[in-house]
Amino acid sequence: DADVTQTPRNRITKTGKRIMLECSQTKGHDRMYWYRQDPGLGLRLIYYSFDVKDINKGEISDGYSVSRQAQAKFSLSLESAIPNQTALYFCATSDLGGLGYNEQFFGPGTRLTVL
């Protein structure tokens, strides 16, 4: 779905470097999410934002920070990258939806390697 974009798509960095992953959406959704995907662990939520002024920690927020610059933009930062943050990172968006009809729309993913 071209409505949710992530940059960069691939990044190799070194331990201790600061990294920012960016997500943009043109779907007009208020809600945005950052996940990481690891083999055998599935998708785990890092941070989520229900509107521009609302930021919430997910289950694995340590070592990460986020910024919601606008309704359409949600950035994930690794202040000092470490090797166990090597993973595939996904951004997603959703609207409030009706009961049971919440659907999240995912970006293409950013593959991050920390050496």
Add this chain to the structure above:
Amino acid sequence: AQRVTQPEKLLSVFKGAPVELKCNYSYSGSPELFWYVQYSRQRLQLLLRHISRESIKGFTADLNKGETSFHLKKPFAQEEDSAMYYCALSSGGTSYGKLTFGQGTILTVHP
């Protein structure tokens, strides 16, 4: 705390065989459950939601509150069904709409 468990990391079947991907959940409230799918070189996308009681691409999933399960089934698997499948549970209350995903099951359908 809510939890979603998919006990099979890998599942292999032959074309035309029935397939069942297991999902169990732990949640104190009234659950809202979903199956998401990620085909090779495609984005993760919604496959079906329990509230719709729909069949998508021949797949169905029934919510069993007694067994706290939401297994995904298809009577005759096709090669194009090969993908990663995630079961997901929606939070309630003030974090309504936040999803908790299972570990995922990689389904391979052999010709």
